[in-house]
Amino acid sequence: MKPRQWTIKELIETTARYFKEKGVESPRLTAELLLSHTLGLDRLTLYLHFDQPLTDSELSRYRTLVGRRVKGEPVQYITGVKEFWSMEFKVDPRVLIPRPETEVLMEKALSILGEMLKAGKERPAVLDLGTGCGAIAVVISKEFPRALVWATDISPDALEVAKMNAHRHGVKERLVFRCGDLWDALDESAPRFDLIVSNPPYVAHEELACLPPEIREHEPTIALDGGRNGLAVIERIIQDAPLHLTKEGWLALEMDPRQCDRALELLEAKGKYKGWEKVKDYQGRFRVLVAQVR
Numbered sequence: 001m002k003p004r005q006w007t008i009k010e011l012i013e014t015t016a017r018y019f020k021e022k023g024v025e026s027p028r029l030t031a032e033l034l035l036s037h038t039l040g041l042d043r044l045t046l047y048l049h050f051d052q053p054l055t056d057s058e059l060s061r062y063r064t065l066v067g068r069r070v071k072g073e074p075v076q077y078i079t080g081v082k083e084f085w086s087m088e089f090k091v092d093p094r095v096l097i098p099r100p101e102t103e104v105l106m107e108k109a110l111s112i113l114g115e116m117l118k119a120g121k122e123r124p125a126v127l128d129l130g131t132g133c134g135a136i137a138v139v140i141s142k143e144f145p146r147a148l149v150w151a152t153d154i155s156p157d158a159l160e161v162a163k164m165n166a167h168r169h170g171v172k173e174r175l176v177f178r179c180g181d182l183w184d185a186l187d188e189s190a191p192r193f194d195l196i197v198s199n200p201p202y203v204a205h206e207e208l209a210c211l212p213p214e215i216r217e218h219e220p221t222i223a224l225d226g227g228r229n230g231l232a233v234i235e236r237i238i239q240d241a242p243l244h245l246t247k248e249g250w251l252a253l254e255m256d257p258r259q260c261d262r263a264l265e266l267l268e269a270k271g272k273y274k275g276w277e278k279v280k281d282y283q284g285r286f287r288v289l290v291a292q293v294r
């Protein structure tokens, strides 16, 4: 008997039901993303070919991807891409998958740079501390082509991914990549920065074990583990950022909303910052702290 031929529409509907039963988040979208990836088509084209049957080899590849997702692998690592700031970034298990909350940090960083430009600073120096896949540094470099952007990370593997993304978006030659533990990555050629932007690891060490397995077992621990209370790296950044900022330079930090008050106390105690603002995420929780040094 001839094996059954599945059309795109039937497969999406069947897989979405299966994902739902298995508790996979966004079941239909995930089915569509995996099928788009298998067929090398974008999602709109998928819709335009709803009645197209899959070949046996396409079906077999698709089933493998569905199996990986059901076992907990994040869809972005399976497809190898994640959209951030309407741009596509390559991601794999060497880097954290950029989160929507980080677009709040991005928005704030770009607005600070916009103000600098208006004030006549045409070539601001910016540091993306803990760049991961390079999303923040690449967006800044695209939006402010004259900015001098440094992208650093403690993970050489992450920097490899960041370089690929910079290349993909045509800004690799404009970025400076350095590897090291926070400020150790800055050699004598580093300028004082007008803006330091960072989405550091900020999950409390004590809470790592409670993260969903999808995150805990697949994303790099170094990108998540923020030490005791999740504040270890944040504290170090607040402590020493003034040494690396220009006069009246800015620090923009993403954090867990529960950490904002403590981070503010640290800023105030330091005595080097003259103003700060807490910025809410799309859920209305304080997610980003920006501060200006004296």
Ligand SMILES: C[S@@+](CC[C@H](N)C(=O)[O-])C[C@H]1O[C@@H](n2cnc3c(N)ncnc32)[C@H](O)[C@@H]1O
Residues within 6 Å of the ligand: 095, 096, 097, 098, 099, 102, 129, 130, 131, 132, 133, 134, 135, 136, 152, 153, 154, 155, 158, 180, 181, 182, 199, 200, 201, 202, 222, 223, 224, 233
């Ligand atoms: C939460 S991820 C953020 C990645 C990326 N900036 C983003 O927003 O998607 C934190 C990044 O900081 C890096 N990191 C962790 N500890 C660090 C340290 N002590 N010095 C420099 N980078 C560090 C990790 O390797 C990881 O890439």
